[in-house]
Every structure is written in structure tokens, then in C-alpha cells.
């Protein structure tokens with residue numbers, strides 16, 4: 106292709122193929138994308154040629170591409186849309202670059218001879234549309250691979266015709282119009298509206314259709330062909346000046362090869378020279394140099410392409426900078442490699458301090474990444490204390506599993522052989538100790554819960570930062586795990602002490618304690634009112650309290666006995682000896698103080714307590730005859746129960762005992778609710794907070810461990826390397842984008858004149874003025890309506906915007922995607 110490039114005529118820029126001057130710019134962008142590991146590129150607008158039959162559309166396209174490969178001629182029409190994709194192949198740099206074509210319908214077949222391409226287009230047209238002028242809307246897709254082209258798509262469309270010929274249907278005109286419209290209505294399609302100068306310009310089909318598809322004229326360039334064969338004495342001057350039909354982007358007049366030229370195999374290069382000569386020899390076009398010739402058409406297209414690139418670049422830059430930020434963040438998370446001992450020591454120390462601080466922050470609720478969806482850290486600890494531990498204790502009724510008979514038995518046992526003169530203190534103490542003992546388990550459980558919470562917190566601490574050092578993470582987890590376990594022990598011991606202390610001294614002088622006399626007073630009142638309430642019933646049924654209720658009694662005893670031994674059993678079937686055996690001493694402080702202690706320690710007395718339930722043993726058996734009589738005592742049964750009859754005194758005693766129990770239990774419960782959390786906070790939570798850092802240093806900060814601790818997995822090293830490289834490329838890309846010369850003028854100048862030996866452009870400073878404000882393109886601009894003065898915004902990818910491309914923030918036009926963009 107290179108050999109076919111024309112010499113630069115005097116009054117035009119180098120008559121380069123379409124997009125020639127944009128190629129280095131686009132190449133540069135593609136290099137950036139390639140470095141980012143993506144196939145993305147700038148999606149350039151499609152260029153379609155529209156016009157009536159034989160107006161010279163194919164000729165214009167060929168001249169723009171600079172190669173001779175399209176079927177042309179008065180008898181040879183474009184009868185199927187030809188979608189021509191120009192694909193840039195990287196130059197090998199040895200000057201022997203190949204150019205070839207490939208058809209979609211002949212995959213894998215390369216056409217190196219462009220004459221063969223032309224023949225195949227013709228043959229393929231006939232295969233689908235027949236040999237007799239038939240037209241089909243089925244595309245022929247051709248790719249031209251070359252190092253000298255821009256990645257752009259050109260579409261050669263069948264020409265508009267009015268009279269059906271050959272195999273053409275009667276509605277041929279409408280069909281072709283629909284087909285053309287389907288291409289040119291796309292906002293990303295640049296329309297070359299081709300009108301031959303030897304026809305009635307004012308009635309140009311091409312301009313009429315382009316006007317429908319692009320009413321504002323933002324993407325239509327008028328092309329006047331065949332200026333060389335106009336009627337003598339006429340010229341296209343007024344047309345080119347936009348005086349006949351105004352067009353925002355203006356007109357370019359061209360002279361393509363005539364049929365005779367084609368027959369004589371005149372090259373495009375020669376044709377361009379001839380064209381230049383033609384314009385120079387026509388004084389009427391002398392002052393219209395900037396709108397005459399294929400080179401000017403190419404230049405105009407280039408300017409539009411540059412403006413398009415300019416439009417999409419800010420979006421591209423924004424995305425690159427966003428990726429830069431996230432990659433930089435990722436890179437920072439992998440940290441730097443530290444080789445020296447001192448550096449490693451400092452790093453380790455830093456990690457240990459940061460971890461200890463993070464752990465403390467979590468407990469104190471100062472964690473930066475605090476969740477808003479659930480409780481975390483210290484808030485969970487508080488929840489466990491208040492909503493689980495305290496609440497559970499408050500729900501417990503100290504008399505819940507004590508029946509009246511249990512209490513009565515305890516009272517009788519405590520008074521020994523005498524009748525009680527006063528409300529006995531001993532059963533109250535025994536029973537209250539048993540209730541206090543019950544507080545031990547939940548308190549220990551609470552400590553265990555908090556321990557579990559702290560372990561969980563330690564695992565959640567610095568998860569991301571520590572990914573880099575799995576060995577250190579493991580060792581730190583071990584250290585903190587052991588340390589927390591060590592903190593749990595004194596908490597548990599202290600909790601044991603608290604409960605023991607409460608059991609060891611029942612402080613009946615506590616100001617909140619109801620006290621004996623008050624309890625008796627309340628109890629008397631209660632018994633009195635309950636007796637009044639039950640009076641009528643007693644009259645009917647007799648004294649139910651006094652009536653034996655062996656079943657109920659059995660049950661009560663069973664409960665009491667079971668609790669005495671801490672063994673669940675059915676008292677009625679178990680041997681008494683077993684039941685009343687003292688509980689073996691156990692380490693649990695609660696069991697030392699269980700009711701078993703009083704029953705157990707006085708166990709030997711059980712046998713001497715009479716069972717008053719058994720009538721025959723209530724009184725001695727007398728002989729009938731006094732003289733010979735001898736009083737026989739029946740052997741006492743091995744199990745003795747308190748009398749079933751409830752005296753008033755006993756009822757009061759039971760109520761008093763219950764009142765005392767409830768009152769004192771309340772005092773103890775409050776103490777435990779207060780002291781257990783304090784204990785756990787002191788010995789476990791705050792102790793860990795205070796000492797963790799020291800423990801870490803003691804256990805892990807050792808010269809000989811640095812290397813081992815700071816070992817990082819290969820994966821991290823790889824990721825660090827990869828992100829560093831991506832970062833470098835992104836920074837480079839960002840700089841390059843910043844330095845790109847984006848004014849078409851500078852592109853033309855910079856890339857055609859100042860290209861360095863590597864083929865890469867020399868970077869110019871960023872231009873300031875807008876292309877279309879100064880260039881020839883704006884000379885023909887018109888404003889059919891006020892709204893046309895404004896820039897149009899569009900979100901379409903690759904869409905052509907206003908000719909001024911004022912919408913510099915559009916992200917459109919970037920095809921493919923960059924990693925992380």
C-alpha cells in the first residue's frame with residue numbers, strides 16, 4: 106500500500122489514506138490498552154457512503170482507503186452492502202509487511218491479490234442476489250489487514266435507484282432506502298453523502314436521505330463527485346460553498362477515476378495527482394482548496410475522528426485514574442519486602458502494636474470498620490452480661506422447687522429433739538446456701554462466653570493486613586489463645602470465691618434483708634388471710650391440711666431427697682439407706698453447702714427422728730391388764746417422716762422461711778450480678794487489653810524468629826509484583842493520555858511532520874483551541890435552528906457528538922473492557 110501513497114500536492118496536506126494521520130495516535134492508545142492486558146481500543150465511527158447509482162460511492166471509498174479492490178463501472182453495481190473492516194496489523198519493521206483480505210463467508214482464506222478480492226465480491230454478490238441486477242440486504246463482510254490502516258469500518262451501500270431493472274422487484278426503491286437507512290440512522294455512523302456534479306444537485310437523493318437520518322447535520326459530509334465531467338460552463342462552486350443546500354460539516358469536491366481510467370488501469374496514486382492538477386487548472390476552485398480533493402476529504406474525516414477520540418478520552422482517563430487508586434490500595438496492602446534484621450524487627454513490632462491496638466479498639470467499640478448490621482466487639486460482651494447473664498438470674502425464683510413439706514422437714518430436722526420455740530434460723534441458712542450454690546454455674550458459664558467472644562474478636566482482628574503473614578498470624582493466634590485461657594482461670598477462681606463468700610457468711614444484718622420479726626409479722630398476716638379464705642371449704646370437706654395426702658407427701662419428699670443427694674431418683678422405690686446417705690464431699694464449693702450438709706452431718710440422727718405419719722408409732726401400745734401389763738414399743742421404721750398435720754405454727758414457719766429465702770436471695774443475686782461481670786472484666790477482658798502487647802513481645806519478638814514470623818506466601822509476592830507492574834503501566838498510561846496532542850491540527854502537524862524514527866509521534870503540548878472553531882469545517886456551518894447551536898450530549902458508544910465535541914465527559918466509544926475498569 107505504501108507505494109501507492111500519492112505525492113503531496115502543494116496546496117493540500119499529504120494525500121493520505123483515510124485516518125492515516127490518526128493512526129499513530131490510535132496506535133499509542135492501543136499500546137496503552139495492550140499494556141493493561143486488554144483488547145480495548147477506541148471505537149471509531151463507521152463511515153458509510155450513500156448516493157444514487159453510479160454516483161461514484163465505491164470510487165470515493167477506494168480513494169480513501171488507497172487501494173483498488175472494489176468492483177466499479179457503469180454496469181457493475183453495488184448490490185449488497187459491503188462491510189469493509191480495516192484491521193491494523195502490527196508492522197514487522199522489515200519493510201515486507203503483507204496486506205491481505207479475508208471474507209467472512211470464506212473463513213481462513215487469505216486474498217493477497219486485491220484483484221481477486223474484487224472478483225470474489227462480484228461472485229459473492231451474484232451468489233446471493235443473482236446475476237441480473239438483483240439486490241440483497243445480506244452483507245458481504247470483508248476484512249483488510251494492513252499495518253497502514255486505521256481500525257475503522259467502511260460501508261459501501263447499493264445506490265439508490267428508481268426504475269426497477271432486471272430481476273429487481275417493483276418496490277426496489279423503497280427496499281434500498283430502508284436498507285440504507287438501517288445503516289445511516291445509527292448515531293455512530295458518519296455519512297458520506299455522494300452526489301455526482303453532473304446531476305441535479307438540488308435534488309440529490311444522498312442529501313435527502315442523509316437529511317432524514319441526520320437532521321442536524323452533525324455527521325454528514327457532502328461529497329460532490331465527477332466535477333471533471335460537468336457541463337461546460339457550469340461549476341459546483343455554489344454547492345461546495347454550501348449555498349445550495351447548507352450542510353453543517355460542509356462539502357468536498359472530488360475527481361475520481363473515470364471508467365476510461367479504470368479500463369486503462371490508472372493507479373489511485375496517479376488519479377490523485379491528476380485530481381490535484383484538475384483543481385489547480387480550474388481558477389473557479391482556486392480559493393476553495395480546502396474543500397477540493399480526496400486528500401481534503403480524508404483530512405476532514407481525520408479531524409472528525411480526532412474529535413471523536415478527544416471526546417472519549419476524558420472518560421477513559423477517569424477510569425484509568427479510578428483503577429490507579431484501587432490498584433495502589435491493593436499494592437499497599439501487600440506491603441514492602443523488608444530484608445534487614447532491623448527493618449524486620451520494626452515491621453514485626455509495628456504489626457504487634459497495631460494488632461494490640463486493634464484488639465483494644467474492638468473491645469472499646471472504637472473499631473473503624475464497625476458494623477451497623479449487628480452487635481460486635483465490646484457490645485457483644487455487654488449483651489452477654491446484661492441480656493443473658495443478669496436476665497437469667499433474675500428469672501430464677503429461689504422457692505421454685507421447694508414445697509412446703511420440704512421446708513417443714515428441714516425445720517423439724519433443724520430443731521432436733523426439741524420443739525421449736527422460735528422460728529429456726531438453721532433451715533433458712535441451709536436452704537439459702539443451696540440457692541446461692543445454684544448461682545455458680547451460670548457465673549462460670551458467663552465467663553466462658555466472654556472468653557469465646559474474645560477468641561472470636563482476636564480472629565477478626567486485622568484479617569486483611571495479616572493475610573500476608575500466615576505464619577505470624579498462626580503464632581499470634583496461639584499466643585492470644587493461651588493468654589486468654591490463662592486469664593480465664595483467675596476469673597473462674599474469683600467467681601468461685603464470690604459464691605463461696607456469699608455462702609460462707611449469711612449476713613442477716615444486711616440492711617436490705619427483711620429480718621426475722623418483720624418476716625413473722627408478714628407471715629402471720631398472710632396465714633390469717635389465707636385461713637379466712639379457705640374457711641368455708643374446710644367446713645365442707647374437713648381440715649384438708651390435716652388430712653393425710655400420702656401421694657403429695659411422697660412427691661415432696663422425693664424432691665427434697667433427690668436434691669439432697671443431687672441424684673434424680675424415685676424415692677418410693679429406693680432403699681432408704683441409699684437415699685439418706687450423706688453426699689460425698691466434692692470440690693464444688695456449692696455442694697459443701699448444699700442441704701446435704703445439714704442432713705448429712707446429722708445423718709445419724711435420722712434414725713432417732715420419729716416418723717409421725719405412722720399412726721401406730723404415735724403412742725405406746727398399752728397392755729389391757731395393769732398387773733401384768735408391759736408397755737411394748739413397736740420398732741420404729743427405718744424411714745421417719747414429719748407429721749402430716751400442719752399446725753398453725755408450722756404454716757407460719759413455712760411462710761417465714763420463704764420470705765426470708767426470697768429476701769436474702771435477692772441480695773445475693775444482686776451482688777453476683779454486679780461482681781461476676783466485674784471479675785470477668787478485670788481478670789479477663791481488661792487484663793488482656795493491658796497485657797496483650799507485652800505478651801506478644803515476650804513470646805514473639807525474638808531476633809531468631811523474625812525471618813520465620815515474616816515469611817509470606819509465594820502468592821503474596823506474586824500479587825505484589827503484579828500490582829506493582831499494573832501500577833506502573835497505569836501511571837504511564839495516565840501520563841501518556843495527558844500528553845496526547847488532541848487538536849486535529851496538531852495531530853496533522855505532529856504526526857505527519859514530526860514523527861520520530863520509531864514511528865511514534867513527538868508529543869506536543871496540550872492544545873487549547875477547539876478544532877472546529879478555527880478550521881475550514883466551521884466555515885460552512887449553519888444553524889438551522891437555535892438548538893443546533895448547542896452541543897448535543899449522547900451516551901451512545903461511538904456516537905458522533907456535536908461537531909464541536911463539546912461533550913468532553915462522554916465515556917462512549919471505548920470498546921472492550923480494561924481489567925478493573
Ligand SMILES: Nc1nc2c(ncn2[C@@H]2O[C@H](COP(=O)(O)OP(=O)(O)OP(=O)(O)O)[C@@H](O)[C@H]2O)c(=O)[nH]1
Nearest residue numbers: 158159160161162163164182183264331361363364
Ligand atoms: N469521470 C469521472 N468518473 C467517475 C467519477 N467517480 C466515479 N466515476 C465513474 O463512475 C462510475 C461509477 O462509479 P462507482 O464508484 O462504481 O459508483 P457507485 O456509486 O459505487 O456505483 P453503484 O455501486 O453501482 O451505485 C465508474 O465508472 C467510475 O469510474 C469521477 O469523479 N469522475
